[in-house]
Structures are given as C-alpha cells and as structure tokens.
Amino acid sequence: MDALFFKASLAAYFLATAGYLVSIVARRVVMAKIATWVLGLAVALHAAHFLEMYAERGFNVAVNLFEAVSFFAWIVAGAYLAVQARTKTRVLGAIVAPFAVLLMMLASLGIEGTLAIPDALQGRLVPIHVTLSIIGEGLFALASLAGVMYCIQDRQIRRRRMGGLARYLPSLGDLDNINHMGLLWGFPLLTLGLIVGSVWAKTAWGGSNWAADPKTIWSFAVWCFYAFLLHQRLAIGWKGRKIAVLSIAALVVLISAFIGVNFLSSVHKFT
Amino acid sequence: MNVILVGMNHRTAPLELRERLSFSCGDGLRPLEELLKAPAVREALYLSTCNRVEVLARAEHMEEAIARVKSFILRHGNLDAAELEKCLYVYCGSDAVRHLFRVASSLDSMVMGEPQILGQVKEAYRDCVEQKASGIILNKLLHHAFRTAKRVRTETAIAGNAVSVSFAAVEMAKKILGSLEGRTVLLVGAGEMSELAARHLLANGAGRIIVANRTYARAVQVAEEIHGIPVGFELLEEKLQEADIVISSTGAAGYILTPAMVQGALRRRKNRLLFLIDIAVPRDVDPDVGRIDNVYLFNIDDLQGVVDENVRNRLREAEKAEGIIGEEVLKFAEWYNTLEVVPTIVSLREKAESILHAELERSGSWLRALGEEDRKNVEILATQIINKILHDPVTGLKEESQSNGAMPYVAAIRKLFRLAPEEPREEQAEGVDRSVEEEGKRVRG
Numbered sequence: 001m002d003a004l005f006f007k008a009s010l011a012a013y014f015l016a017t018a019g020y021l022v023s024i025v026a027r028r029v030v031m032a033k034i035a036t037w038v039l040g041l042a043v044a045l046h047a048a049h050f051l052e053m054y055a056e057r058g059f060n061v062a063v064n065l066f067e068a069v070s071f072f073a074w075i076v077a078g079a080y081l082a083v084q085a086r087t088k089t090r091v092l093g094a095i096v097a098p099f100a101v102l103l104m105m106l107a108s109l110g111i112e113g114t115l116a117i118p119d120a121l122q123g124r125l126v127p128i129h130v131t132l133s134i135i136g137e138g139l140f141a142l143a144s145l146a147g148v149m150y151c152i153q154d155r156q157i158r159r160r161r162m163g164g165l166a167r168y169l170p171s172l173g174d175l176d177n178i179n180h181m182g183l184l185w186g187f188p189l190l191t192l193g194l195i196v197g198s199v200w201a202k203t204a205w206g207g208s209n210w211a212a213d214p215k216t217i218w219s220f221a222v223w224c225f226y227a228f229l230l231h232q233r234l235a236i237g238w239k240g241r242k243i244a245v246l247s248i249a250a251l252v253v254l255i256s257a258f259i260g261v262n263f264l265s266s267v268h269k270f271t
Numbered sequence: 272m273n274v275i276l277v278g279m280n281h282r283t284a285p286l287e288l289r290e291r292l293s294f295s296c297g298d299g300l301r302p303l304e305e306l307l308k309a310p311a312v313r314e315a316l317y318l319s320t321c322n323r324v325e326v327l328a329r330a331e332h333m334e335e336a337i338a339r340v341k342s343f344i345l346r347h348g349n350l351d352a353a354e355l356e357k358c359l360y361v362y363c364g365s366d367a368v369r370h371l372f373r374v375a376s377s378l379d380s381m382v383m384g385e386p387q388i389l390g391q392v393k394e395a396y397r398d399c400v401e402q403k404a405s406g407i408i409l410n411k412l413l414h415h416a417f418r419t420a421k422r423v424r425t426e427t428a429i430a431g432n433a434v435s436v437s438f439a440a441v442e443m444a445k446k447i448l449g450s451l452e453g454r455t456v457l458l459v460g461a462g463e464m465s466e467l468a469a470r471h472l473l474a475n476g477a478g479r480i481i482v483a484n485r486t487y488a489r490a491v492q493v494a495e496e497i498h499g500i501p502v503g504f505e506l507l508e509e510k511l512q513e514a515d516i517v518i519s520s521t522g523a524a525g526y527i528l529t530p531a532m533v534q535g536a537l538r539r540r541k542n543r544l545l546f547l548i549d550i551a552v553p554r555d556v557d558p559d560v561g562r563i564d565n566v567y568l569f570n571i572d573d574l575q576g577v578v579d580e581n582v583r584n585r586l587r588e589a590e591k592a593e594g595i596i597g598e599e600v601l602k603f604a605e606w607y608n609t610l611e612v613v614p615t616i617v618s619l620r621e622k623a624e625s626i627l628h629a630e631l632e633r634s635g636s637w638l639r640a641l642g643e644e645d646r647k648n649v650e651i652l653a654t655q656i657i658n659k660i661l662h663d664p665v666t667g668l669k670e671e672s673q674s675n676g677a678m679p680y681v682a683a684i685r686k687l688f689r690l691a692p693e694e695p696r697e698e699q700a701e702g703v704d705r706s707v708e709e710e711g712k713r714v715r716g
C-alpha cells in the first residue's frame with residue numbers, strides 16, 4: 001500500500017492547522033472558517049484512505065498502533081466537524097487540528113508497515129471492539145479539547161482581557177455544550193467497546209474476561225475517569241470550569257492509555 | 272472633477288446651528304429645487320441628519336456653485352457670513368468624493384461605525400432621484416459610495432463590536448452563554464441603562480424578562496414597558512435560580528446579592544452559567560461573588576473597559592477603512608476621467624458599425640448567393656477587422672484621459688472621422704446616458 005490518501009490527508013491536516021494558526025495570529029474568524037473547510041477536506045481524504053483499506057482487507061480499521069492512532073485522529077477531527085456544523089465554533093479547530101496533526105505524524109511513522117493481520121487480531125469481534133473503543137475515546141478526546149479551550153476563555157474573561165483573544169474564541173456556553181456532547185456520546189460507545197473486548201477475551205483465551213495487562217487496566221481507568229465526569233455532569237450538575245479542568249486531566253490519562261502503555265502491554269502490543 | 276461638497280457636521284458646528292438649518296429645510300421647502308435653480312449647479316444631493324447638513328453637487332462652474340450653495344445655507348440658517356465660514360467645510364473634486372465615501376462608510380460619524388448613516392444617505396439619494404436632481408455623475412457617485420460602504424463593513428471590523436455599555440453587556444452575555452435564545456433576564460431595580468440593556472438582550476433572542484423591585488408597583492410599571500414579569504424583592508433568591516443574566520441597578524447602600532445567595536441559587540440551578548452585571552454605584556453585588564465558579568460578574572467599570580477596548584479596536588479598523596476608501600476614490604476618478612472620451616468612443620463605434628451595415632447591405636446581392644454559414648463568416652470577419660482597427664485608438668484615448676490630456680485627441684478624432692459635434696451632456700436622453708455607461712464599462716473592462 002502506498003498510502004497515497006493517507007499522505008494527502010496528512011498534508012491537508014497540516015494545511016488546516018496552518019490556517020488556524022494564521023487565524024489566531026490575525027484574530028480573524030474568517031480564516032478559521034476557511035481552515036475548517038480544509039479540515040473537512042483532510043477528513044474526506046482520510047476517509048478515502050479507510051475505504052481503500054476496507055477494499056483491500058475488509059473491515060478492520062486498525063491492526064497496529066499506528067493505524068489505531070490514525071483512526072483516532074480521524075474520529076476526533078470528524079466529530080469536531082459534525083459538532084461545529086451545529087454550534088459554529090470554528091475556532092475550536094485551532095486546538096483540534098494541531099492535535100490531529102500530532103497524531104497523524106505519529107501514525108505516519110508506521111502506517112506503511114505490514115499488511116499481515118496478527119494472529120491475536122483474527123477474531124471477528126476484534127474489529128468491533130477496536131472500532132467502538134476508538135470512537136468512544138475520540139469523542140472523549142474532543143470533549144477534553146473543548147475543555148482546554150474553555151479554560152483559556154474562562155481565564156481571559158475573568159481577567160477582563162476582552163480585547164483580542166476572548167473576542168475570537170468561542171463562547172463558554174458552546175464549549176461547555178461540546179464537552180457535554182462528547183462525554184454523553186463517548187461513554188456508551190467506549191463502554192460497548194470494552195464489553196465486546198472482554199467477551200472476546202473470554203472466548204479467545206477461555207476462562208477470564210480480564211487479562212491483567214497494562215493496556216486493559218489503563219483503558220479501564222480511562223473509562224472510570226470519564227464515567228466519573230459524566231456522572232458529575234448529569235447527576236451532580238457539575239458544569240463549566242471544574243469539568244473542563246478535570247477533562248484535561250482525563251485526556252492525559254487517555255493519551256497514555258492509548259499510546260504509551262502499548263509498549264508495556266503483551267496482548268495489546270501490535271507494533 | 273466637477274464635484275463639490277459643502278457642509279457642516281457635529282465637529283464643526285454646534286447643534287443649535289445644525290438644528291436651525293435642518294428645520295428650515297424640512298418645512299415643506301424643497302432644497303433641491305432651490306439649489307438646482309442656479310445654472311452653475313447641475314446635479315445636487317441634500318443630506319440632513321442630526322449630526323450633519325451637507326450639499327453635494329456637480330457644478331458647471333466650481334466657484335460659482337460653491338458661492339451659491341453657501342448662500343443657500345446662509346439664508347436657511349439665518350446666520351451671518353463670518354459665523355458660517357467658521358462652521359462650513361468645502362471639498363472639491365476627489366476630496367469631495369472621499370468625504371462622501373467616508374460619511375457613507377460611517378467614518379465621519381460621531382459614533383464611528385454606527386450603521387444608521389448609510390440609510391440616511393440612501394434616503395437623501397432617493398429624494399434626489401425622485402426630484403430628478405441626479406444625473407449620470409451623481410448616480411454613479413452615490414452607487415459607488417454605497418458599494419464602498421459595503422466593502423468597509425465587510426472587510427473591516429469597524430462596526431464589529433459594541434461601543435456602548437448596554438451593547439457591551441449583550442456582547443459579553445453572548446461570549447459567556449453562547450446563544451441568548453430563550454435565556455431569562457432578571458432586572459434587579461430599574462434604571463435607564465438596565466432597561467436599555469434588557470431591550471438589547473430581548474432583541475438578541477432572550478426569552479423573558481423578570482423585573483424585581485423593592486416597591487412592587489414600580490416593578491409592575493417597568494415590567495409593562497419591556498414586557499417583563501414583575502416580582503417583589505422577597506422572590507429575588509428564587510428568581511436568581513431561573514435567571515441566566517442578572518442586571519442589577521438599585522440605589523441600595525449595601526450589597527443586595529451576597530456570595531451565599533448566589534452560591535445557593537447556583538446549586539439549585541445545577542451550576543448553569545450565570546452572568547451578573549452590576550451597574551449600580553454603590554455596587555449591588557458583593558465582589559466576592561465573582562470568584563464563584565461558573566459565575567461571571569461584571570461591574571460598570573468592567574463594561575466600560577470592554578467599551579474602551581472596542582473603541583480602540585474601531586480606531587485601528589478605521590485605518591484599514593481609509594485605505595479602502597482611498598482605492599475607491601481612485602476608481603471613481605478613473606471612471607470620471609474616461610467620461611470625457613466615452614461619447615467620442617461611442618460615436619466612433621457607431622460610425623464604424625453604420626459603415627459595416629451599409630456595406631453589408633450593398634453587397635447583399637452576391638452575399639445571398641453564399642451559403643448561410645459563409646455569409647455569417649463574412650460578417651464575423653468584417654466585424655473583427657473593425658474591432659481590431661478601433662482597438663488601439665480607443666485604448667489610447669482611455670489612457671490619455673487618465674492624465675487629463677485627452678481633449679486634443681478627442682477633437683482630432685472627431686474632426687478626422689467627421690463625427691457630429693459632441694452634445695452637451697445634460698441634454699442627452701436617458702438612453703444615451705445608459706449607452707455611455709455601458710461603453711464606460713467596456714472601455715474599462
């Protein structure tokens with residue numbers, strides 16, 4: 001696979017990021033709107049890449065860490081585009097696009113790797129487990145990125161710096177809504193993904209649903225963290241800054257679970 | 272350019288003077304009719320708003336027209352000449368064009384960037400057209416002014432942000448809450464500024480307004496004016512729970528809203544964001560309330576700070592706007608300059624075309640012998656030859672017109688091609704005006 005679509009989408013993600021950066025420097029939302037269109041192009045090209053993969057080997061979005069990271073980036077960017085179409089928070093892309101670029105750069109290190117599907121991933125439930133989990137985590141990541149911007153905007157407003165940046169950034173209400181939506185949709189998907197994984201683990205390895213492997217533990221920790229956030233949001237009524245700050249912390253855990261721990265794991269080690 | 276602009280505005284003349292002038296002209300008098308009586312004034316536009324009185328005219332003789340317009344203002348303002356001279360400004364040629372563009376773009380307004388002025392200029396132009404006081408120059412000039420104003424509005428942020436405290440409150444509410452659709456506003460106490468802010472919030476989508484006042488009768492009175500719901504002060508805590516935006520402006524000596532009250536309300540409203548505006552002096556809201564998470568407290572100084580920042584921003588944008596206006600003035604001057612050569616170009620083309628038609632007619636007999644397609648080809652060939660021959664002289668004339676040196680060439684072409692002498696422009700019929708206009712477009716294109 002020469003991964004042409006992958007490379008093209010990487011370039012488009014770069015371009016979108018550059019557009020957002022220019023829009024921050026010039027404080028012009030128009031520029032961010034253009035960048036959002038470019039980001040849309042990147043997501044479309046990236047989707048073409050997945051279709052190409054699908055044509056080659058069927059439904060199996062991620063057979064190694066790099067592909068998983070690439071899919072993760074696609075979900076975050078795609079979910080953002082869907083959300084901004086409703087909330088008109090174009091400027092949030094200024095965080096989402098660089099985040100996607102970083103992930104894509106990481107993914108590009110290994111995206112041209114082997115096509116052979118490891119034995120450990122031959123099970124039919126595995127692609128479902130992987131897909132659902134990554135979509136769930138992608139939505140969580142988006143919720144957290146909205147939290148990052150919330151904290152910046154909150155700081156600007158509280159310090160009465162209403163001139164430049166605050167005028168340009170989205171409203172607190174919209175950012176809080178995105179955080180809410182991300183948590184709300186991410187949670188059932190990740191839950192389902194983990195359940196499928198656990199069911200498969202039992203059939204594949206027999207006996208236990210639970211292999212005490214770092215990736216599994218970390219993923220469960222991520223799930224717990226976000227479950228806690230969602231619970232506080234829905235039941236206790238936490239909103240705004242408190243949730244935003246915690247979302248950022250949750251993102252750190254999520255990233256370590258997603259990428260870092262892979263190198264320690266045995267059953268989830270695919271690289 | 273034979274365009275003049277004489278007028279006074281809020282900077283040059285006191286209100287009393289502007290008042291006198293606009294009243295005397297408003298009373299059924301038709302300023303345009305009077306202005307056009309002078310032979311020196313060929314087209315005129317009369318603009319009168321509360322901040323300015325201006326006359327824009329195309330003059331046959333500049334000096335005479337200026338004197339005429341001045342005496343018109345003198346008569347209607349009941350002023351003595353010395354007093355008037357101090358207040359009036361007079362612009363000629365491209366300076367007049369620039370001034371008009373600046374006025375229409377709201378750069379010359381008291382509150383820079385306010386949108387009303389463009390409507391007022393359009394209104395003045397409508398009067399002008401209705402009274403047939405406009406001709407080709409003023410029509411073009413005014414449309415160009417509208418286009419320039421539009422460019423300034425879209426390409427700069429000159430009208431972008433609030434420059435009054437009540438608008439700043441709306442802007443802040445949007446930055447904090449996002450959409451104001453269906454939000455609840457709570458007015459604590461009443462005052463002109465808080466009512467104004469409430470009206471702006473309603474206009475921006477806020478759903479309902481609750482008016483709380485120490486005296487219930489007063490609450491009812493204010494609520495009626497702004498379609499709100501009146502409540503007594505005893506319900507304040509309860510209503511605080513429902514409100515998204517609170518505007519407080521009582522005359523109370525102490526704090527009306529304490530951290531404990533707000534914290535309690537916030538808990539009951541599940542921490543939904545709360546925007547508090549305290550425009551009372553002395554303050555109504557304990558400053559510590561601003562430290563609570565999800566509560567954003569702005570006092571009058573904070574809002575004024577937002578306004579000041581926005582004003583500075585508008586000034587920065589104004590510089591960009593001046594650049595746009597400079598470009599547009601040049602474009603208009605270019606159009607104006609081609610005007611003196613356009614009738615000649617039109618005549619030249621007409622002559623060439625009439626020759627073409629006459630010759631095709633004469634050769635009709637043998638042309639008919641050709642097939643349909645060949646006949647077309649011959650016509651196309653002949654037309655192309657004409658166009659190629661005319662291309663250089665037309666471009667040349669246009670170029671010369673930009674350096675004001677076209678007149679000898681115009682005379683030469685008219686003489687050599689035996690074109691009819693140029694008619695005075697104002698007696699040309701509408702239709703000719705249009706063809707001049709189109710030719711102008713083609714020449715510039």
